[in-house]
Amino acid sequence: MKVYSISEAAAKLHIPESTIRYYEKKGLLPQVERDEAGRRLFSEDLITFLGIIIYLKNTHMPISRIKQYVDLVVEGESTIELRLEMMKQHKQAVLAEIALMHEALKGIDVKITRYTTYTQERKAAK
Amino acid sequence: MKVYSISEAAAKLHIPESTIRYYEKKGLLPQVERDEAGRRLFSEDLITFLGIIIYLKNTHMPISRIKQYVDLVVEGESTIELRLEMMKQHKQAVLAEIALMHEALKGIDVKITRYTTYTQERKAAK
DNA sequence: TGTTGACTTAAACCATGGTTTAAGTCGTAT
DNA sequence: ATACGACTTAAACCATGGTTTAAGTCAACA
Numbered sequence: 064m065k066v067y068s069i070s071e072a073a074a075k076l077h078i079p080e081s082t083i084r085y086y087e088k089k090g091l092l093p094q095v096e097r098d099e100a101g102r103r104l105f106s107e108d109l110i111t112f113l114g115i116i117i118y119l120k121n122t123h124m125p126i127s128r129i130k131q132y133v134d135l136v137v138e139g140e141s142t143i144e145l146r147l148e149m150m151k152q153h154k155q156a157v158l159a160e161i162a163l164m165h166e167a168l169k170g171i172d173v174k175i176t177r178y179t180t181y182t183q184e185r186k187a188a189k
Numbered sequence: 190m191k192v193y194s195i196s197e198a199a200a201k202l203h204i205p206e207s208t209i210r211y212y213e214k215k216g217l218l219p220q221v222e223r224d225e226a227g228r229r230l231f232s233e234d235l236i237t238f239l240g241i242i243i244y245l246k247n248t249h250m251p252i253s254r255i256k257q258y259v260d261l262v263v264e265g266e267s268t269i270e271l272r273l274e275m276m277k278q279h280k281q282a283v284l285a286e287i288a289l290m291h292e293a294l295k296g297i298d299v300k301i302t303r304y305t306t307y308t309q310e311r312k313a314a315k
Numbered sequence: 316t317g318t319t320g321a322c323t324t325a326a327a328c329c330a331t332g333g334t335t336t337a338a339g340t341c342g343t344a345t
Numbered sequence: 346a347t348a349c350g351a352c353t354t355a356a357a358c359c360a361t362g363g364t365t366t367a368a369g370t371c372a373a374c375a
Contacts, residue, residue, distance in 0.1 A: 068351080068352080069351090069352075070351070070352085079333090079334080080352095081333075081334055081335080082332090082333065082334085084353095084354095085332075085333060085334085089332095099341095100340075100341050100342075100352075100353085101340085101341085101352080101353060101354095102341085102351080102352055102353075103352090103353095114296070115296060115300070117293075118292075118293035118296040118297060119293070119297075120332095121289055121290065121292075121293045122290050122293045122294065122297070125331075125332095126331075126332070126333095127331095140307075143304050143307050143308060143311075144304075144308055146300070146304055147301065147304035147305060147308055150297055150300050150301045150304065151301060153297065154294065154297055154298070154301065157290060157293075157294055157297075158294075160290070161287055161290055161291075163247055164247060164248050164283060164286070164287055165287075166244075166247075167243075167244035167245070167247040167248045167283075168248065168280065168283060168284075170240070170241060170244040171244060171245075171248070171276055171279065171280055171283075172280070174241070174272070174276050175273065175276045175277060175280065178269050178270075178272055178273035178276065179273060181266075181269050182269060182270055182273055185269075194321080194322080195321090195322075196321075196322085205363090205364080206322095207363075207364055207365080208362090208363065208364085210323095210324095211362080211363060211364085215362095225371095226322075226323085226370075226371055226372075227322080227323060227324095227370085227371090228321080228322055228323075228371090229322090229323095246362095251361075251362095252361075252362070252363095253361095
């Protein structure tokens with residue numbers, strides 16, 4: 064199984080290397096292997112795991128909470144129910160946030176409609 | 190027409206007074222009237238306007254960009270086309286962000302499914 | 316009259332989520 | 346042998362979006 068350097072992992076995930084180091088320091092990447100020279104080695108599995116962290120980040124889960132999740136993963140199978148509850152709860156929070164954004168979009172659409180109408184009328188009057 | 194105090198405006202919009210003061214300082218609330226004692230007076234129109242700012246904020250428009258929009262509003266009717274373009278562009282950005290969140294939700298759903306299956310099997314094995 | 320309560324200000328403070336810098340260590344290609 | 350590129354670290358720095366604090370003013374009520 065191939066392992067990747069930090070630069071390769073960063074390229075695969077489209078994030079800066081510095082962010083990966085930051086996440087590791089924050090405890091979001093437990094047990095990253097190193098080579099003899101101390102360089103990080105990223106397995107496919109670890110890159111997949113980091114992908115999930117990025118999903119959580121993209122849905123605005125705070126790093127402190129992602130860390131709680133990672134800690135449960137590290138703890139092992141006994142925490143699967145807790146993880147399930149966490150993911151369910153997060154999903155609801157995300158859906159609520161999306162709903163809020165849709166609500167705001169309605170207000171923005173009202174503006175777009177008004178401005179469009181005004182612009183059309185200006186054009187017609189020319 | 191009734192005017193509202195900052196505490197009333199804050200209650201109506203469900204935001205802290207401190208945030209309203211902060212927004213004013215950042216230039217998002219042009220020409221807030223004051224009474225003889227120097228207290229801010231919020232008309233219905235101003236509260237509506239602040240509502241739009243909150244919509245923009247809830248869809249993650251940066252304050253610096255909201256300020257640009259407000260400046261266009263202050264400038265008058267000649268900027269309506271620019272405002273229209275701005276709102277259209279923002280709408281696209283918001284839709285893109287929502288799409289990203291939906292994508293992430295798919296990955297989260299995979300976890301929910303896995304964890305649920307595992308939990309069901311544990312229960313069945315009891 | 317004096318003490319609340321609601322307001323004012325400027326400035327300091329805070330959390331979040333990184334990014335950048337400086338100084339150093341390797342492994343490899345010339 | 347050396348110089349280059351990729352990596353390492355800790356610590357400093359940054360932007361964003363507020364919140365909190367301290368000190369003061371003012372109106373109205375007891």
